[in-house]
Amino acid sequence: MAFPRRNLSITSRYSTIDDDEYGDMTYSKRLLSDVKRKLPDSSHLRITDFKENYTKIKELGIGRFGSVAQYLNKKTNTFIVGKHVKMEMFDHWSQDWGKIKRRLNDFIVELEILHNLSRKHDRIADFIGIYSDNMELIVFTEYLCNGSIKDKLEKGVGLSEKLTLKYFYQVCEGLHWLHDRINPVIHSDIKAANILITTFDDVKLANFGLVRDLAIDGFGVAVGSEVSFDFRGTMLYVAPEVITSELGPGNKNAYGKPADMWALGCTLIEMLVCHPPYFEYFGCVEEMQKEVRERANGPIDKQLPYESKVLCPTASQHIKFLIDNLFDKNPDTRITVSQLIKLKRKIDQNTEQSLIDLYSLYDQINLASSRTTLFSSDLNSSCSTIEMKTLRDNDDFDDDIEDKKEGNFLNNKEKKSRTRYFSEISSTKKEPKRRTVNDLAICCAFFTSRFILFFRYYFQSLCYTTIFVILGILILAAFFLITFGVIHGIRTAITSVCKCDLNQPQFLIISGIFFILLFALLFSCCMVAIGEYKFRMANRTLRKSKYFVKRPSHDLKLFGITIVKKEKDEDDSSDEDDNVKEIPKLYITSPSQQALYNNKNNTLKDVMITDTSANKNLVSNNNNDVSMDFYYN
Incomplete structure (x- = not known):
């Protein structure tokens, strides 16, 4: 957890100590003595009754910078975590005693800040205090028996979107508490392993490896983690x-x-798929740090895409909105935790509001931005366009305009609506029977066609399977006969030469073994030949063989059944490949967007223009899983 630079000033209320009063003591003992002087028994950080009221239960693990153990506070009958800090970690790079003391002083100042922060917010794991003597330094923190979110992901199954969003916004609450201070506190090590789960299935933000970075002059030191x-x-x-x-x-x-x-954002992906983005790729790179730096500093085409359609293409609209805004590569425009908290409140207040309006809610929070202005103008133009289209479809459109000019619009409108109402009632009385008959006929035709198609494909697949099985049996029978013939020939030759009886049990067993081996060899050679044939057909090297015969210029049919299809022209196949394109998925993120895109033939395949009311009808909401599929070519 990184703290404001001015909070790390060495001119704290803790006193410093002259080097001379330590004599020839080792650095570790000198540091522990310094801690004891800086944290007297009257300090609220100091645990004074450690030996009387604390019992070590078990080891939880060994971190890079010290061991971690579970302790029992006999006074409160609660478990806590104690992290034994290696004092030599304050002396990395063999620096002089002044820098080491300064680092220790900063460490104690940060612990005091952590102590104050954790006591005032439920989403921050509690920091309890410190015990030190001449031999060891132990940092005590809250113990949560359910472990971390990372522990939940050990089985390789990601969390549901509903649970992920719950944990995500609870982490946002804790992070907002850190960021919203006068002197903001930067966590700098957010990940699933540092998010602990309470007994009530809520989460607390932790970083215990207590402070991942106590950097002075660019060097860092961490103090113990469970893993x-x-x-x-x-x-x-x-x-x-x-x-x-x-x-x-x-x-x-x-x-x-x-x-x-x-x-x-990386933690959000981790909760959904068990790993942070591109874990599989970088897991195979030996010089990972170098690879990450080169890609980050390289050209745009070499950088890895951090987009929802790549990282979580099947996620809901809510998740995709979060991913796209959290992974904004420009830190100045990246969404803030304050905006996320406000957005969550907006969503909670508008339970009937479709999540498709996430971007509009986000724009409402940022009214001062130019994006909001563009959104509003687009929305007004879109709504007005759709409204005018609806009016033009109305037969009374021209009459309404004339009535407006004459000043009697309301009266005529009232009459027209009343007339339309009674005409609709009279027409609906005649339609039900006719509509029922038509619907019944369409329903019967629909299901009949489906049954016919199903049984057609069923019998077709049954025939294919039967032919495949028969061919397989024939091929295996051929292998069997060849193997049997070879073994029989060898036995006959040996009998004629040696004049011995090969029908004895031991010779029959040997013959059986050779029979099985030869059969397996023939089968393996057949599989290799099939693979080689497919490979040469794919790269067109089979055409170079003098035994190769090209496909005919027309289809070969026997008894009306096409046996060999004609060879396709390369130009035709390339044209087909050009025309067949994968239809990408376009997620409409604001009501004003239009899915308009012309292909190279200027042929518009699908055009979908939506307004706010249309969006509501197109949204399928199930357990916060909202998805919209808009396609364009």
Whole structure:
């Protein structure tokens, strides 16, 4: 968790100590003595009754910077986590004693800040205090028996969207508490392993490996985590502006609030698919840090796409909205946690509001942005266009215009609506019987056609299967006869030469073994030959053989059945390939967008123009899973 630079000033209320009073003590003992002097028994961070009221239960693991154990507080009868900090970690790079003391002082200041933050918000895991003597330093934090979200993902099954969104917005609450302070606190290590689950299935934001980065002059030190610290894995959560900065991901000054939002997006993906984005790719790269840097600093075409249609193509509209806004590569325009909290409140207040309006809600939160102005103008023009289209379809459109000019619009409108109402009643009385008969006929024809098609394909597949089985049996029988003939010939030759009896049991067993081996060899050679044939047909090298015969110029038919199809012209096949294109999926994110796109033949396949009311009819909402499919070619 990275803190404001001014909070890390060494001129804190904790006193410093002269080097001379330590004499020839080792750095570890000198640091522990320094901690004892800086944190007297009267300090609220100091746990003074450790030996009397705390009992070690079991080891939870060994982190990179110390061991982690479970303790029992006998006074409150509650479990807590104790993290034993290796004091030599404050002396990385063999720096002078002044820098080591300064780092320790910053560490204590940050612990005090963490202590104050965790006590004031339910979404931050509690920091309890510190115990130290001349031998060890232990940092105590809250123990949650349900573990972390990462533990839930160990089975390789992602969380449901409903549960993912619940955890996501609870993390946003804790992160908002950190970011919304006068001196914002940057977490800098958000991931599923640092989100703990309570007994009530709520989550708390933690970073215990307590402070991942206590960087001074660009160097970092972390203090213990339940699991081994994996820097390669953590790189997958780092924002591009941090990777490309001069300071680099090892320096906390490179992190800001937008970097936390990027990591939050990676955690969202992790909750859904068990791993952060591109985990499979980078998991195979040995020099991962170098690869990540090169891609982040490289040209746009070399950078990995962080888009919803790539990362979670089947997710709901709600999830896709979050992904697209959290993975904005421009940190200045990336969505903030404050905006997410406001957006969640808007959604909760408008339970009947379709989630397709997420972008419009987002625009309402950012009224000052130019995006809102464009959205409003587009929306007005779209709605007015649709309204005019509806009026033109009405037979009374011209009459209405004339009535407006004459000043008696309301009276005539009233009469027309009343006349239309009674005419609709009279027409609906005559239609039900006729409509029922037509619907029944259409229903019967529909299901009859489906049954006919089903049985047709059923018998067709049955015939294909029968032919396949018969051919397979014939081929196996041929292999069997060939193998039997070879073995019989060998036995006959041996009998004629040696004048011995090969019908004895041991010789029959040997013959059977050779029979099985020869049969398997023939079958394997057949499979290899089929593979080689397919390969040469695919790369067209089979045409070079002198035994190759081209397909005929016309279809060969025997008894009306096409046996060999004619050869296709290359020009025709290329034209077909050009005409057959995959139809991409276009997710309409605002009511004003139009799915208008012409292909190279200027032929419009599908055009769908939607307004707000149309969107509501096209949305399928099931457990917060909202999807819309708009297609264009």
